[in-house]
Amino acid sequence: AQSVTQPDIHITVSEGASLELRCNYSYGATPYLFWYVQSPGQGLQLLLKYFSGDTLVQGIKGFEAEFKRSQSSFNLRKPSVHWSDAAEYFCAGWGTSYDKVIFGPGTSLSVIP
Amino acid sequence: DTGVSQNPRHKITKRGQNVTFRCDPISEHNRLYWYRQTLGQGPEFLTYFQNEAQLEKSRLLSDRFSAERPKGSFSTLEIQRTEQGDSAMYLCASSAQRTGANVLTFGAGSRLTVL
Numbered sequence: 363a364q365s366v367t368q369p370d371i372h373i374t375v376s377e378g379a380s381l382e383l384r385c386n387y388s389y390g391a392t393p394y395l396f397w398y399v400q401s402p403g404q405g406l407q408l409l410l411k412y413f414s415g416d417t418l419v420q421g422i423k424g425f426e427a428e429f430k431r432s433q434s435s436f437n438l439r440k441p442s443v444h445w446s447d448a449a450e451y452f453c454a455g456w457g458t459s460y461d462k463v464i465f466g467p468g469t470s471l472s473v474i475p
Numbered sequence: 476d477t478g479v480s481q482n483p484r485h486k487i488t489k490r491g492q493n494v495t496f497r498c499d500p501i502s503e504h505n506r507l508y509w510y511r512q513t514l515g516q517g518p519e520f521l522t523y524f525q526n527e528a529q530l531e532k533s534r535l536l537s538d539r540f541s542a543e544r545p546k547g548s549f550s551t552l553e554i555q556r557t558e559q560g561d562s563a564m565y566l567c568a569s570s571a572q573r574t575g576a577n578v579l580t581f582g583a584g585s586r587l588t589v590l
Contacts, residue, residue, distance in 0.1 A: 404583055406568075462523060463520070465519070466517050467517045468516070
């Protein structure tokens, strides 16, 4: 079955430090992958997407992600974290029949001033 | 483009009561999705519509749940005889789906608290 996993439930980083959030997927075909961010009590905001082409994708708010087929990973990175980045981050991907997007369990990010 | 709108934002109800949530998608989007999210979890797919047709329902959607999109525009999600386990955030999303994958745009969600 198609699935998206995020190994880290919670991560704490200092403001200004770099960040990497992990995401792994299990799909038979080429996946279409996303990262969404959710602030408390809010809906989901799209950070970036990978559909095809360049495996390093740039998103909003200074985030980027790299698709690595050999590792079945789509990790999210940011070189310097800001306090306002504290939120819940979800990796997600389309099912192979393009009927629904499947979400990972999320990683909660805390930022220490 | 006013985005995806959901109402009410928060609903508190007593166990056994019926509740209805409404979602207004982005106007040119032909697909509309409902997801449920509980605390500390990722969104779980409930159902989706392409225009007015409901094409798939998750096993999470028990008989007490019903969703409609009567004219292919707004959608309603009704929960009958609510239970405490129904307490969750109900998220609506829409997309302009033609072929293959596309981007889902989410609303702010409707939070249900069942006492």
